[in-house]
Amino acid sequence: MNDSTAPRPDSVRLSLDDVHALARDTLLAAGLGAPHAAAIARSITRAQADECHSHGLYRLLGYVDSVRSGKVERQALPVLTRATPVVLRVDARRGFAPLAIETAVPALIEAAKTYGIAALAIHECYHFSALWADIEPAVEAGLAAWCFTVGQCCVAPSGGSAPLFGTNPIAFGWPGPAGRPFLFDFATSAAARGEVELKRRAGEPLPEGWAIGPDGAPTTDPATALAGALLPFGGHKGSALSLMVELIAGPLIGDVTSRQARALENGDAGPPLGGELFIAIDPAAFGGETLGRRLAEAEELFAQVKAQPGARLPSERRYAARARSADGVLVPAGLLAEIHALNR
Amino acid sequence: MNDSTAPRPDSVRLSLDDVHALARDTLLAAGLGAPHAAAIARSITRAQADECHSHGLYRLLGYVDSVRSGKVERQALPVLTRATPVVLRVDARRGFAPLAIETAVPALIEAAKTYGIAALAIHECYHFSALWADIEPAVEAGLAAWCFTVGQCCVAPSGGSAPLFGTNPIAFGWPGPAGRPFLFDFATSAAARGEVELKRRAGEPLPEGWAIGPDGAPTTDPATALAGALLPFGGHKGSALSLMVELIAGPLIGDVTSRQARALENGDAGPPLGGELFIAIDPAAFGGETLGRRLAEAEELFAQVKAQPGARLPSERRYAARARSADGVLVPAGLLAEIHALNR
Numbered sequence: 001m002n003d004s005t006a007p008r009p010d011s012v013r014l015s016l017d018d019v020h021a022l023a024r025d026t027l028l029a030a031g032l033g034a035p036h037a038a039a040i041a042r043s044i045t046r047a048q049a050d051e052c053h054s055h056g057l058y059r060l061l062g063y064v065d066s067v068r069s070g071k072v073e074r075q076a077l078p079v080l081t082r083a084t085p086v087v088l089r090v091d092a093r094r095g096f097a098p099l100a101i102e103t104a105v106p107a108l109i110e111a112a113k114t115y116g117i118a119a120l121a122i123h124e125c126y127h128f129s130a131l132w133a134d135i136e137p138a139v140e141a142g143l144a145a146w147c148f149t150v151g152q153c154c155v156a157p158s159g160g161s162a163p164l165f166g167t168n169p170i171a172f173g174w175p176g177p178a179g180r181p182f183l184f185d186f187a188t189s190a191a192a193r194g195e196v197e198l199k200r201r202a203g204e205p206l207p208e209g210w211a212i213g214p215d216g217a218p219t220t221d222p223a224t225a226l227a228g229a230l231l232p233f234g235g236h237k238g239s240a241l242s243l244m245v246e247l248i249a250g251p252l253i254g255d256v257t258s259r260q261a262r263a264l265e266n267g268d269a270g271p272p273l274g275g276e277l278f279i280a281i282d283p284a285a286f287g288g289e290t291l292g293r294r295l296a297e298a299e300e301l302f303a304q305v306k307a308q309p310g311a312r313l314p315s316e317r318r319y320a321a322r323a324r325s326a327d328g329v330l331v332p333a334g335l336l337a338e339i340h341a342l343n344r
Numbered sequence: 345m346n347d348s349t350a351p352r353p354d355s356v357r358l359s360l361d362d363v364h365a366l367a368r369d370t371l372l373a374a375g376l377g378a379p380h381a382a383a384i385a386r387s388i389t390r391a392q393a394d395e396c397h398s399h400g401l402y403r404l405l406g407y408v409d410s411v412r413s414g415k416v417e418r419q420a421l422p423v424l425t426r427a428t429p430v431v432l433r434v435d436a437r438r439g440f441a442p443l444a445i446e447t448a449v450p451a452l453i454e455a456a457k458t459y460g461i462a463a464l465a466i467h468e469c470y471h472f473s474a475l476w477a478d479i480e481p482a483v484e485a486g487l488a489a490w491c492f493t494v495g496q497c498c499v500a501p502s503g504g505s506a507p508l509f510g511t512n513p514i515a516f517g518w519p520g521p522a523g524r525p526f527l528f529d530f531a532t533s534a535a536a537r538g539e540v541e542l543k544r545r546a547g548e549p550l551p552e553g554w555a556i557g558p559d560g561a562p563t564t565d566p567a568t569a570l571a572g573a574l575l576p577f578g579g580h581k582g583s584a585l586s587l588m589v590e591l592i593a594g595p596l597i598g599d600v601t602s603r604q605a606r607a608l609e610n611g612d613a614g615p616p617l618g619g620e621l622f623i624a625i626d627p628a629a630f631g632g633e634t635l636g637r638r639l640a641e642a643e644e645l646f647a648q649v650k651a652q653p654g655a656r657l658p659s660e661r662r663y664a665a666r667a668r669s670a671d672g673v674l675v676p677a678g679l680l681a682e683i684h685a686l687n688r
Contacts, residue, residue, distance in 0.1 A: 086430055087460035087629045116431035117463045119625060144596055160655035164648055172588050182591075184584040216654075234578025240528040240658050244516050246645060247526075251638040252488055253630045257645055279623065281463060285431045286597045294595040301590060301601055304508055310560075311504035314584050 011330040019057060019329060020045045022339065026060050029343050030067040032096075033075040039098035043129040046136075048329050051321035054194060055130040057331055057339060062128060063096070064342050066270025072096060072126050078103045086111050086118040089253075092125035097276065100125050101134050108280055109141045116285030120278040121253035128271040131171035132185035132315070138280045139173035139181045147171050148249045149276040153258035155189045156229035158239035161216025163229040166258030166272075167192060168245035175283065176295045182302060184314035188242040189230045196222050196230070249277050355674040363401060363673060364389040366683065370404050373687050374411040376440075377419040383442035387473040390480075392673050395665035398538060399474040401675055401683060406472060407440070408686050410614025416440060416470050422447045430455050430462040433597075436469035441620065444469050445478050452624050453485045460629030464622040465597035472615040475515035476529035476659070482624045483517035483525045490516050492593045493620040497602035499533045500573035502583035505560025507573040510602030510616075511536060512589035519627065520639045526646060528658035532586040533574045540566050540574065593619050 014022070024041035028034065040063060048056030066072045076093035078100035083089055088107050092100035100122050111118035127149050138145040151167030171185035190210045199206055200222030211225030212218055219225050232238035250257040255275025256264070264273055284291050305311050358366070368385035372378065384407060392400030410416045420437035422444035427433055432451050436444035444466050455462035471493050482489040495511030515529035534554045543550055544566035555569030556562055563569050576582035594601040599619025600608070608617055628635050649655050 083629050083631075084458075084460040089630070114428075115459075116428040117461055117623070119461045121630060144592060157649050157652060157655040160649065160652035162652060164645075164652070172584075174588075174591050182587075184588075186581045186584065188581075233581050236658070237530045237532075237577050238581070239655075240516075240530065243526075243645070243649065244518075244528075247518050247642055248488060248625075251642040251645075252625065252627050254634050254638055257641065259645075259648070260641075279461070279625075281592075281596065281623075283596050285427050286433070286465060287427075290598050294598055297601065297604075298591055298595040301508075301587070301595075301603075304603070305501050305504070305587065308501060308504035308506060308508070311501040311583075314580070 010333050012333055012336055013328045014331050015328045016045055016049055016325065019048050019331075023057065023060055026339055026342055027063060027067070030064045031074055032063075032067050035077065036074070036096055036099050039102050040096055040129075042102075043098045043133060046133050047130050048331075049322050049325040050318040051325070051329075052130050052318065054192075058335060059128060060339055060342070062269045062271070065268040066096075066126060066128075069266050069268035069270065071266050071268065071273075072270070080104050080107060086115045088118065088120040090120070090122050092122055094124050094273065095126070097122060097125040097127040097134075098129055101276075105134075105137050105278070108278055109138050109143060112138070112143050112280035112282050113141075113284075117279070117281045120280075121255075122276040122278075123253065123255055124273065125276065126271045127274060127276055130185065131169045132173070132183050132318075134276070135171055135173045135278065135280075136181075136183065138278070139175050139183060142175045142284070143280045143282055144175060145173050145278060145280040147276060147278045148245045150246060150249050150256070150258040150261065150272070150274045151187065151189075152193060152272055153262040154193050154230050155232060155242060156212060156216075157243065158232055158236045161212065161229075164259060165232070165239075165242040165246055166261075166274075167230070168242045168249075168258070170241065170245060174298060177299050177302065180315065180319045182298075182313055182315060186233075188232055188238050188245060190233045190238075191230060193226075193230065196225050200226065249275050253277055354677050356677055356680055357672045358675055359672050360389055360393055360669065363392050363675070367401065367404055370683055370686055371407060371411070374408045375418055376407075376411050379421065380418070380440055380443050383446050384440055384473075386446075387442045387477060390477050391474050392675075393666050393669040394662040395669070395673075396474050396662065398536075399477075400673075402679060403472060404683055404686070406613045406615070409612040410440075410470060410472075413610055413612035413614065415610050415612065415617075416614070424448050424451060430459045432462065432464040434464070434466050436466055438468050438617065439470070441466060441469040441471040441478075442473055445620075449478075449481050449622070452622055453482050453487060456482070456487050456624035456626050457485075457628075461623070461625045464624075465599075466620040466622075467597065467599055468617065469620065470615045471618060471620055474529065475513045476517070476527050476662075478620070479515055479517045479622065479624075480525075480527065482622070483519050483527060486519045486628070487624040487626055488516075488518050489622060489624040490514070491620060491622045492589045494590060494593050494600070494602040494605065494616070494618045495531065495533075496537060496616055497606040498537050498574050499576060499586060500556060500560075501587070502576055502580045505556065505573070508603060509533075509576070509583075509586040509590055510605075510618075511574070512586045512593075512602070514585065514589060518642060521643050521646065524659065524663045526642075526657055526659060530577075532576055532582050532589060534577045534582075535574060537570075537574065540569050544570065593621050597621055
């Protein structure tokens, strides 16, 4: 990881308030409704603060593309319903996901704290944000939580030859340590499609095992891979997890698979339509009197991971970035120019 | 996979009733209580029928070791309690897991069908059976279900140098197609410890990426690996999943981590003490009127996987074996002799 505390000549320092205002105003100028613009601006600001650059201000370009292409409902307000006391559903009405998530996650937290476990399905949303951020509020409220969503359909099943699954990320969070909870979020593909695109631009070969060509044969050539398919991470095990995500963020909750979503795509630079499933569990349901000891045992486990040189916890880089970002973030000047051009 | 329909001179054909009786009577003769002996015999018979040989009659040897070593409670009956309407707990009272699972899974199914989602924690059990079988009844009852348990502590975190995690399997099942539901069950380690042991006996090197030696350096030598640690499957992603299993089958529910369990081990050939977490979701909770269409969409997805030459669904081999086993299974004569020797 680069030391990003020293400004570089090609970057501009912005406060987090500046990032938020820039994102919000750009989305408003593109015609997006104010509640959506504010929710997406919060999502982008958190990603930028954590130096998840792909989901920070860079994402504005794709968000604006999807507003302009007309596929996303600009004003639709999400509608929360309860199928049962512990199964919540939000119809995002073909709007972007962040407002639906902000609308529903407090109800998920309340249901999980009342009953011990609860599920939340977001329906008919365009999900373009970082998955870890979707469950962070539930984790900060003291819950263990998962979320799952289908991604762009570009992944072949292990042993197969053509795209059938999305990049299908999985996020999981544990409510500790306080202020820096254990939280991971990864694509079930060997790599993100954007990483392949970056290799293509850089003229670099792909690592073995990332992709196959249109003929189904393994390839390390980025262009051949982009015409073919990515592979799941971890062989048949990652492939099984990817198929699981298709099932539980698709047919389980009544939303589309990544292949069905692809058929609806209009070719803009934004996200595909889809659903998202959250599951949250309250550790206190397994005994309030032992909760402190159990959380301490989890922290001991995290300490044992970190005590092994070379091992690290998934969220550590993000928390280090977050601490650095308290007094501002560095944004590439070229990206800022692209964003300002959107507002013209 | 070998064609096991033709008897070999070194194997004996047994009916499934014979397998069940042999397992039950061997456990009874070792001194195990009748309800446990019957539940384990059912578990062993199902694994043998599905040609999961490691969890079939072969497992009797380890079960008997754990009865004889005194670590397992022979008579303890599991006690089911409800923390909430959707959080169930079973105290297995240091008995083997199958009886606790048979006791509690019907209540899990009922809770998930009533409320849409439910969790079940098995506490203080010795888990030595195949994880897919634990959730199969819930899946056959129409639910999507997961289960997680910690395994023997022999896996280093990705980038690390010493055992800290168990083999920590994950199983997931989807309620279709009828009679042959999609169901996977895999260790989050790159390989099972038994596979390394088999390579050692055969004098064969390990594939790259399976293990490290006691010095933390990658090794392909089985003996060095057994003295060192296995690695997670799929690099940092599999490592994160393994840590997730430690958390949710350990501190979340109030049970031991694999490292804590190792400190309690007595060196017999049986399983470590631990907990198990089940989560079950009823697809009907997301709309009874659309359930048929959604299950059909899932089956279409399975068909699309199978239509790609080289790709397969995880449970297909087991179902083919199950069909073959209707009129009996082949058991190695040497294994039968070992089992009969236990009864002398």
